[in-house]
Amino acid sequence: MTSFDFVVAIPARHDATRLPGKPLRLLGGEPLVLHVARRALAAGAREVWVAADDARIAAALADSGVRVAMTSPAHQSGTDRLAECARIAGWSDDTLVVNLQGDEPFAPPAGIRAVAELLAASAAEMATLADANVDAGQLFDPNTVKLVRSDAGDALYFSRAPIPWHRDAFAAGSREPAAGACLRHIGIYAYRVGFLKRFAAMPPGRLERLESLEQLRALEAGCPIAVAITPEPFPPGVDTPEDLARAEARLAADG
Numbered sequence: 001m002t003s004f005d006f007v008v009a010i011p012a013r014h015d016a017t018r019l020p021g022k023p024l025r026l027l028g029g030e031p032l033v034l035h036v037a038r039r040a041l042a043a044g045a046r047e048v049w050v051a052a053d054d055a056r057i058a059a060a061l062a063d064s065g066v067r068v069a070m071t072s073p074a075h076q077s078g079t080d081r082l083a084e085c086a087r088i089a090g091w092s093d094d095t096l097v098v099n100l101q102g103d104e105p106f107a108p109p110a111g112i113r114a115v116a117e118l119l120a121a122s123a124a125e126m127a128t129l130a131d132a133n134v135d136a137g138q139l140f141d142p143n144t145v146k147l148v149r150s151d152a153g154d155a156l157y158f159s160r161a162p163i164p165w166h167r168d169a170f171a172a173g174s175r176e177p178a179a180g181a182c183l184r185h186i187g188i189y190a191y192r193v194g195f196l197k198r199f200a201a202m203p204p205g206r207l208e209r210l211e212s213l214e215q216l217r218a219l220e221a222g223c224p225i226a227v228a229i230t231p232e233p234f235p236p237g238v239d240t241p242e243d244l245a246r247a248e249a250r251l252a253a254d255g
Contacts, residue, residue: 004116005095005096006046006097006116006190007045007046007047007089008040008097008098008112009048009050009051009082009085009089009097009098009100010033010048010049010101011051011078011081012033012050012051012102013075013078013081014053014054016103019238019239019244022238023052023054024056027238027244028248031057031060032102032103032238033057033060033102034064035106036100036102036103036107037064039106039107039108039109039112040066040107040109041065042109043098043112043113044109045112045116048065049067049068049069049089050068050069050102051069051078051084051085052068052071053070053075053081054073055070058070070088071084071085072084077200077214078099078102079099079196079199080200083196083197083199083200087197094192094193095192095193096119096120096192096193097190097192097193097196098116098189099189100112100188101187101237104188104237104238105237105238105251107188107234108233111129111186111188111230111231111232111234114129114230115127115128118190119226124224124225124226125191125192125199125224126191126215127189127190127227127228128185128186128188128189129185129186129227129234130147130149130184130186130229131184131186131230131233132183132229134182134184136175138184139175140175143160145159145184146184147184147185147227148164149183149227153226153228154226154227155215155219155224155225155226157219158213158219159211159213160212163182186230186234189215204217205221206220207219
């Protein structure tokens, strides 16, 4: 159990483009969103909320120990949904909230705690996690977000492109990541509620629109983002029917 209070909010949109009804898809006979909620509860959060847009999601979480905020189906991002959840929950501006994606049924509780702990100890506006294990396939995969950070641990940039670019190695034809320099971003965030509300109200930035990465909005606005290496791996989330089948196999293998 951590020595400070934090809450977890899980955005759950019913009509996901690539996997409609994703929060309610069954994994091991139970809704996907319920698996994610249990991970958040195991992390030691003071409260766990699911920010939903469909009453069927709320029904699936009955008696689960989490609370549900019914948010607008018109939200364009999970951040917008979380900002509304914060208002519904009545959290104070200094409340520390972790944004856990609703498609992460195997998110390690230690990682959820770690991002909250990072923000609690930082002067940054946001905190997130990264994995130092990046292979060549991930380096050139636009669906894998890469980041670089400063010596102080704050994010310098996030990109779908391979960064940093090792000039001499790439010129020689190497497609291997620069050793120790390239990090794979893990899409979990912590914010204080006051900043979450301000962030959701900011207009999208130029780089954000170019890369389709919402976190660049914060960097463009001059808001630092603290980055730590995850204490445990985050297995892939569930975004497609194939991902769901792999998650089912993993759950069965884990017994």
